Amino acid sequence: MTEYLDLDDLLIAAEAALGRPPEIRDLGLLEAAATRPRATAFGEEAYGDLDRKAAALLHSIVTSHPLVDGNKRLGWVALRLFYAMNEADLRAKEEAAFELVVAVADGQLRDVADIAERLGAWRSTS
DSSP states (O other): OOOOOOHHHHHHHHHHHHTSOOOBSOHHHHHHHHHGGGOEETTEESSOSHHHHHHHHHHHHHHHOOBSSOHHHHHHHHHHHHHHHTTEEEOOOHHHHHHHHHHHHTTSSOOHHHHHHHHHHHEEEO
16 A cells, blocks of 8 residues: 655655755645645546656646745655655665756656656665
8 A cells, every 4th residue: 555745744854855944835736746646537546656656746846836945855855755655765866866856847857657767767665
């Protein structure tokens, strides 16, 4: 069974990532980012595997800008937490991870399936 982050988890992660309490631009967008990975459509999971769920989480955080500052940092930290909660880890080089997050934030990488493919190549399970 998949474990999910909730709004409180994201707020705590944001504070950890930023080293200070986050300035929230839109709490609703942050909550929507937390719920997106568990979305369903017509009774089926919208994101059928762990990598797609993680990709949806990252995409939502870094593209919707729920924080005044630190959305990319929160996106990466939340992604790592999500994998850890589900007994998986990412083995990505720092530069490659940075490039992925920036590509998603800048709109160069928009498709959740494409993001998930990159994440899957880096994922290892316990």
